[in-house]
Amino acid sequence: MIKKTTTLLTLCGIFLSLTSLYPMPPSQKPLLRTIIIDPGHGGFDPGCHGLFSKEKDVTLGISLKLGKALQKAFPELKIVYTRTTDIMPGNKTSIQDGIRYRAELANKQHGDLFICIHCNSDGHPPGHYPVQRLTGYKTTGRGKKKKKVPVYVTYWVKNTRTGTESYIWKADRSAPKGDAINQRNGENMGDSDNSAFDMAGPEAMMRGQLYEKKYFANSALFGTLVEREFAGAGRHSGGVMQRQVGIGVLQATGMPSVLIETGFLTNKEEELYLNSKRGQNQVVSNILTAFRRYKQTIEKNRNTSRKG
Numbered sequence: 001m002i003k004k005t006t007t008l009l010t011l012c013g014i015f016l017s018l019t020s021l022y023p024m025p026p027s028q029k030p031l032l033r034t035i036i037i038d039p040g041h042g043g044f045d046p047g048c049h050g051l052f053s054k055e056k057d058v059t060l061g062i063s064l065k066l067g068k069a070l071q072k073a074f075p076e077l078k079i080v081y082t083r084t085t086d087i088m089p090g091n092k093t094s095i096q097d098g099i100r101y102r103a104e105l106a107n108k109q110h111g112d113l114f115i116c117i118h119c120n121s122d123g124h125p126p127g128h129y130p131v132q133r134l135t136g137y138k139t140t141g142r143g144k145k146k147k148k149v150p151v152y153v154t155y156w157v158k159n160t161r162t163g164t165e166s167y168i169w170k171a172d173r174s175a176p177k178g179d180a181i182n183q184r185n186g187e188n189m190g191d192s193d194n195s196a197f198d199m200a201g202p203e204a205m206m207r208g209q210l211y212e213k214k215y216f217a218n219s220a221l222f223g224t225l226v227e228r229e230f231a232g233a234g235r236h237s238g239g240v241m242q243r244q245v246g247i248g249v250l251q252a253t254g255m256p257s258v259l260i261e262t263g264f265l266t267n268k269e270e271e272l273y274l275n276s277k278r279g280q281n282q283v284v285s286n287i288l289t290a291f292r293r294y295k296q297t298i299e300k301n302r303n304t305s306r307k308g
Ligand SMILES: [Zn+2]
Pocket: 040, 041, 047, 048, 055, 118, 119
């Protein structure tokens, strides 16, 4: 009996020292559960346009295909769209209200990644556009009415700008992001006790800043992986950028978020590509591969940080 107790105590001792050496992970909750897909524009807001198509339709087509592909590859994921038809999300009547609705929906659904799909315009008309060039001056009129007038020739320029760009929010304009993160901090950030959480306290601020840093790093990671896939598929990738003026929807979502410009509708060939089944499937497959790499990377990072 004594022997048995001693063995039991020894076993308990070994178990306790082992658990203190290798503490059990608090939870192995999946890092990615809900993905928010946001097709740019919609309804009264067509976005930019090409020779024959509007941005709001192309972004919806790509977004629905992306959601389907993500769901098929990762059945455990919850996919939430900000819109699935040609409306301003939430049936809002202004672009600003639409942006607010998108961000609120993403936060309410506890999104773990926000993917915003857009198409680009270079600011010139699509296809070809006329440009005037000064070739010289000619004299008109007689006597006092005599004057020199400039002579222009008009020629057509092909709209050649092509390629993809991914945007993440600008770091020094991240105050609304901090608010959104703090809001989510109070709701559910995987903690067991939120009831005694002081939202205005220094602890909340510090945690908010930590999450903000992590979200920024993860947004940059996902954006980089997306652009790498685009480049690998032979597209011209403009890389990951931060806009000088912040992007409302990215700043107001309390989660890693990336806005993907999938190509220029103002370029004739790229417009055809973005409207084609082949083009849309390729864009979707590139984002899906990037998502797979992103998931693997953040899961690996969690495991190494736990071990270390
Ligand atoms: Zn757009």
